[in-house]
Amino acid sequence: MTPYVADPVYLNGQFLPLAEAGVSPLDRGFLYGDGVYEVIPVYSRQAFRIDEHLKRLQATLDGIKLANPLTVDAWKSVIFKLIESAPWEDQSIYLQVTRGADDKRDHAFPPSSVTPTAFAFASPLVTTPAEVRAKGVAAITVPDLRWSRCDLKVISLLANVLARQQAVEQGCAEALLIRDGFMKEGAASNIFIVKDGVLLAPPKTQLMLPGITYDVVLELAQSHGQPLEIREISETELRSxxxxxxxxxxxxxxxxxxxxxxxxxxxxxxxKPGPFGEQMWQWYQDFKNSVMRKG
Structure with a gap:
C-alpha cells in the first residue's frame, strides 16, 4: 500500500496488492487512452450515490462503444470490498475500464475476443484545508482546446492535464476553460458564479462533464430557495x-x-470568499453529515 492507494486493488476479477498488479503494454488504455473512468466519494464508509456514478460509467462506456465488463451488482461488490479493506473512513473509489490488449497496435477496435481491462482502487478522500478555504484560491482562464465530447468521462485527459499544469506553474489552483466566449468548466472541477444574488450554472451539454457535486449544489440551491439560473455563462459575466x-x-x-x-x-x-459561497458550503456540510454519511 502507498499513502494514496490501499491494498488490495481490483484488476480483472482479482483482488491483489498494488505492487503485483500489472497490465500489458499493448493495453489500449496505455497506447491510445482508449478507456473510461469514474470516481465515487465515500463518507463514513458509505458510497455516495453509487447508482448515479455507475449510471454515468455506463453512459460513458456506451459513448465510446465499449461493453461493460461487469454488471451493476458486480461493480457494487468490487466497490464494497475495496471500501471494507481500506483503512480510511472517507475514501475515493476509482474505477477504470479500457478496451483491453490486442496482439498488435491498430486504431480500429480489436476483435470481440479481446477482454476489456477493469481496474479499481481506494484512496483517501482529502478535502480542502480550512485555512485555504478561508482565503479562497487563485485561478486562470485558458482556451478550451478539448474535443467536443467533454460529457464523456474518458481517461484521455491530456488537454485537461496541460490546462491544470499551466495553472500550477502560475501558482494557481485551477484553469477555467473558455470556448467561443463562454466558460464551460474547470480542468478538474465544475464552476459556478454568483451575480446580483443569483447563482449561475452552465448547462449540461456535450461541452462539459457534469459532476455529482454539481448536481448536489443545484439541489441545495433549489431546496433552500437560492435564486438560480442554468444557462451559458459568458466570459464577460465570469470576469464581472x-x-x-x-x-x-x-x-x-x-x-x-x-x-x-x-x-x-x-x-x-x-x-475574499463571498457570503453566498459560505452559505452553500454550510448547506453542503449539513447535507454531507445528514445524508452522504448514511449512504
Missing part, C-alpha cells in the same frame, strides 16, 4: 461576477478569489 466557485467531491465548494491576477468581486468582499 460577485463570486466564483469551483466544485468537486474533494474541493466541495471552494471560492476562487483571484482570476487571472485580478480580485474576484467588489467592495468589502473583493478578493
Amino acid at each position: 461576477a460577485d463570486e466564483v466557485w469551483m466544485t468537486s467531491s474533494t474541493k466541495e465548494i471552494l471560492a476562487i478569489t483571484c482570476l487571472d491576477g485580478q480580485a474576484v468581486g467588489n467592495g468589502e468582499h473583493a478578493g
